[in-house]
Amino acid sequence: MxxxxxxxxxxxxxxxxxxxxxxxxxxxxxxxxxxxxxxxxxxxxxxxxxxxxxxxxxxxxxxxxxxxxxxxxxxxxxxxxxxxxxxxxxxxxxxxxxxxxxxxxxxxxxxxxxxxxxxxxxxxxxxxxxxxxxxxxxxxxxxxxxxxxxxxxxxxxxxxxxxxxxxxxxxxxxxxxxxxxxxxxxxxxxxxxxxxxxxxHTLPVFQGLQLLFQQQPLLRRLQLEVERLPAREATVERVASLLATSPRTLSRRVKEGTGESVASQVRLVKMNQVSERLLLTGDSVGRISDALGFSDESSLRRAFRQLTGYTPKQYRQAFKS
Missing domain, CATH: 3.40.50.880 (Class I glutamine amidotransferase (GATase) domain)
Structure with missing residues (x-):
């Protein structure tokens, strides 16, 4: 025993x-x-x-x-x-x-x-x-x-x-x-x-996103604005304008809050949206690319694999319930 x-x-x-x-x-x-x-x-x-x-x-x-x-x-x-x-x-x-x-x-x-x-x-x-x-x-x-x-x-x-x-x-x-x-x-x-x-059923890179952004008001506002923007328009300058601040000030505050650049956080938010659609819908990658405003499907595929190590197809197969 x-x-x-x-x-x-x-x-x-x-x-x-x-x-x-x-x-x-x-x-x-x-x-x-x-x-x-x-x-x-x-x-x-x-x-x-x-x-x-x-x-x-x-x-x-x-x-x-x-x-x-x-x-x-x-x-x-x-x-x-x-x-x-x-x-x-x-x-x-x-x-x-x-x-x-x-x-x-x-x-x-x-x-x-x-x-x-x-x-x-x-x-x-x-x-x-x-x-x-x-x-x-x-x-x-x-x-x-x-x-x-x-x-x-x-x-x-x-x-x-x-x-x-x-x-x-x-x-x-x-x-x-x-x-x-x-x-x-x-x-x-x-x-x-x-x-x-x-x-x-997701990757660690996405798991802390909501907690981090909920705890820091500026990051939460950044997330909401980036989610609304088409990916091809989500530049540092455009996001700073929507948040009524300068690109320099935004870069400094995001770096202090996350240790990362504004561009990295913007990319994380858009890739999280891609992740959610891959797991919660049956939409093709092309349809997801169009819906989220990427310049083209290949740009989405390249960015997603660079961040997660998975192609969209591999990610859907590995993590979709």
Missing amino acids: MPTLRVGLLLVPGCMPSGLFAVADILHAANLRCGRELFKTVWVAESREPVVCAHGVTLTPEQTLAEAACDAVLVPDFWAYTIKQVWRVLDANAALAATLARLPAHVALGSYCTGVALLARAGRLDGAAATTTWWLADAMRERFGDVDWQFHHNALFTPTLATATGANGHLAIVRAFVERHCGAQVFQDIRQWMVLPRPS
Whole structure:
């Protein structure tokens, strides 16, 4: 009989604890489904002091991470809109990263979205394949060069390591964990009981678009204007005019908010529209090109493959439900 696995739910200052609570509920459901306690969740932190999470929610750990003797630890994501904010969180949690680094090699570690940066800071991803939220890609590749970053994957797993993209990446991680220890049918039953969402069928490059733009008013306005414009007319100058600002000011503010150029963000918005139409309609690429105002179909195909690594046909085949 499999011994009970201790799963540490790591409280990090400023973290979004919703993913931790969701994992606790799913593991509890797995225990009920299997008729015995396969998983015991333990709330852990760097110290026993209460931890202030996102939105001012304060949670008190049961044990410290060092003393909990966990078989697995889940590192949550945290609020960050810029790379600088991510680095500040890492600097503020240097002691926690050091504790993660000292955990025994057999302890399974999982994280998602911005939380992956903490595992990278701890050195636990060195030499391993890992992924994280798309907008962190360039910065993570530059700062943590010993990691085999594979940002085209939504989730990557080994027996002792799991990383996933997006704020809901905990679902992919807990699914793999439950299936490994209980079997696929157990998780299927849990998904039906709890009405869990189906896995996301899209690329990481598009997953963070809505969250990023919703959190920054200028980017949200940029998105709306670009979506209305025909692709061939969506120049930096035209977009700046519609936003009542200068191209220079727009370029500076977009660079500060995303680390990317205006042209890159415009291209991302138009390619996201292409992605949605490929997955939600049966329209031909030519019809999509005409509807979105591209100068020609070949321009759309070239831009889409450059951004995603897929031709439109390959993308539709790979991700359409």
